[in-house]
Amino acid sequence: MSAPERTAGAGGLLAALGLFSVLPVPQRARVPGPGVLRWLPVVGLVLGALACVPALVVWRGADEGSPLLAAALVVTALALLTRGLHLDATADLADGLGSGRPAEQALAIMRRPEVGAFAVAAIGCTLLVQVAALAAVLGDAGPVEGVLAVVLATVTGRTAVLHAAARPAAPGSSLGVLVAGSGSGLLRWSVTGVLLLAAVGVRLAVGGSAAQGLWSAAAVVVALVLAALLARHAARRLGGVNGDVFGALVEAATTATLVVLATGVSWT
Template sequence: MSAPERTAGAGPLTALGLFSVLPVPAGARNPGPGVLRWLPVVGLVLGALACLPGLAVWRGAGEGSPLLAAALVVTALALLTRGLHLDATADLADGLGSGRPAEQALAIMRRPEVGAFAVAAVACTLLVQVAATATVLGQATPAEGVLAVVLATVTGRTAVLHAAARPAAPGSSLGVLVTGSGSPVARWAATAVLLAAAVAARLTVGGTTAEAMWSAAAVVVALLGAALLARHAARRLGGVNGDVFGAVVETASTATLVVLAAGVTWT
């Protein structure tokens, strides 16, 4: 066994170091098989941290600006992840939008240039995220607002566990990340825990049964939407890669917020 293999890690610190800007010990920077399974934990941490700047300008109950708070939350998430998932969304949009065969589409995704599809995808994603978050915060207490953001970030990363069950695209370097992440038991256990936590947490912070069901619906709709994206991307590209993963995170997170915003409107 080589030195890199001996020191490879697959714990939460390794996942935080790989998928965020948060500092971790040097020994936790070498990802090993199964590191993706900790992505929901990364989402929990990042969602909670991203809410801090928003709470500086919004306190719930009509105090402060929910729109400014939403913009700060979305900005904080982009900074905490180095814009990793937004960049992946842009690359995937250019690749799929090109309509080219898999090999050419993958080559387009690797280019540093940003095309029209990328600009539109990122702009729309950020716009919808801010608008949906502002809608939720406009009717929420601080606890409810934080819960909504955390639910979105955890759901986005749980969706990656399902996408990781697909084969890697040609030329993808995510082999070590995919290995050990495709266990059906682990995927569906994480999903079940997420659904139960979404309902229980909503009730705990004072939500009604109807509001708790909207939280569960947000998780289901987001995971389904992300699964459709991953399926389409895998069919077009011959498998999944890091760009697909990043786009899945943004898609599922955005869908979660949109359904939660719909719940505010209809309950």
């Protein structure tokens, strides 16, 4: 079976899970192929739901248990489920952009195994803000609403990658086989439209107010806009996008989604 055929159906989802998570899939499925990135939002949905399992042991909604500990467990679970892949990318991109060097030198810095001050700050701030924002959300939510908030953030983070896939690859990047077949404008905006409708519709379906539904949609919009700005800046500085940019976009958009949702808690 050819790579396009493998990534067109369920095989594409298995390939995406094998490449971007620690979930067990057949070894033959762990082969990147055209269109595999289109499955990232589904990967986000699966990982977001799984990451909530340990949190539900210590938190059963609102003040029943510890929202802070639950938030920390969710963020930890996401890091474990992805092998820290996106956090590592965030660190690399922070060091590369923070260096202020020309594109070639910045890319060389990003390929080094050493971790610089910008990387430490980026990872520390990302984890801190994610835990704090999610704790605020969980402190005012029931189990179902809490899980939905996490899933919304993880799916939005990966939808941001679909939009960035339309940009040229940075010199030396091996993204070609992954990006091929994933940068369709129809695909990107269809996924975004479905995500926005789900953000509002599902929130209303579980008993949320119209204001809460709008805050959910706003979280998606703000996160995708901020991710687009980051992708644009990175592409200008590096001459295109690469895997580190994609990983950093996942973390940035996930974080932004949680921050907006937490802001909505105080206003609704």
